[in-house]
Amino acid sequence: MLNRKELNPDSSPQAAFGARLRRLREAHGWKQEDLSKLMGFSSGHVSAVETGRKMPSLRFSRSADVAFGLTGTADTFERAYLEIRHGALLEGFPEYVGYEARAEEVRLFEVGLIPGPLQTREYAAAIEAGHVRRGSITAEQAAERVEFLIERQAALARSQPPLVFAVLDESCIRRPIGGPEGMERQLCRLLEFAEQPNTSLQVAPYAMGEQRPFNRSVNLLTLTDRAVMAYVESQTQGYLEREITSVRPLVRAYHQLQTEALSQAESVAMINQIRKGTP
Missing domain, CATH: 1.10.260.40 (lambda repressor-like DNA-binding domains)
Known part of the structure; x- marks a missing residue:
């Protein structure tokens, strides 16, 4: 002593x-x-x-x-x-990613930005560079976030990958990130994602109006024991929810979102229209 x-x-x-x-x-x-x-x-x-x-x-x-x-x-x-390792990330997010890497089903909804699992490295780096310019994070933290994203994507590309359902608000595909060439590669990445046998890609168009049930990103995971958990974020904090009474309304709303959103074929057509510069 x-x-x-x-x-x-x-x-x-x-x-x-x-x-x-x-x-x-x-x-x-x-x-x-x-x-x-x-x-x-x-x-x-x-x-x-x-x-x-x-x-x-x-x-x-x-x-x-x-x-x-x-x-x-x-x-x-x-x-x-x-x-500790990912101190540049929102509280709760590293824990969520740990569960995501083991989930059987992943459901994503995003507003304004392409969801992380679907981002190209170039797109992700452009987002983090914006945070650095605004002074909200350091260049080292930006690099850490990008590498964490790549690790997250690699964990989903396992021998038996999960089913991944992604619904993107139309703003995600119309908001230019990383310049015209970078955005073109990102939109092509979405098209590649849609072609995979374990994925589903839909766009929630502006025309949905008040029918869109979410105003911020929502992630839902179904684990191997069929338990479902949700992850949601505010501007400053992430929160992992396991209580079924809290998760069930989010699952129901997600199904309603999928029903009202464009089909995958219609979503792919909209993405191709944007790539061609047509309204």
Whole structure:
């Protein structure tokens, strides 16, 4: 105890991770050597993470979850790790992406921007460059966001990919991002998406008016056990909803949205019209 370093969990997410690791270890009556044996890491490694001298890794975080019986709960060390690694992202979003990578069905609705899983790297980079110019994030954070998006897309391109349903407000395909050539490549990417056997692409036209049930992005996931969860965002925060009483109205509204939106064939025709510069 003579060399015990006092921790300030409020100083950074990494410090909060280490302080929690120490608190749980001591609550179990374990020394660092005891926890190191359970986790498969050296006691020096455990000490370095606890005191913030070493960043936790994904493997370390998952091992801690196993040791403390937290795997599958809402407050895992893995979730804390993702929030540290992706600090430039909205709170809750890294956790959502973790579930998305394992989902059997993904339903997306977006206003104003192409949804992330359908974006080209060039389109995504142009969006983040705009945030940098406005001073809301750094260039390093912008690069981190783009790489996180590419990882997210790769997780959906697995051997047995999920069914992906995407409904885009018409503003998504008419709002130019990344210049004419970049937008052309992005629209072509949408057409490629529509051709895949596990996807559905629809446009919610302006003509829907008040029939459009959502005014902001909505993501719905169906997991392997058929549980459904929703992810929604405000300007500053993301929120993952698991309660069926809250999720069910969003699922119902999404089905209504699909019914009122253009068919995939009509949506593809509209995209091609925009590519040709016709109204």
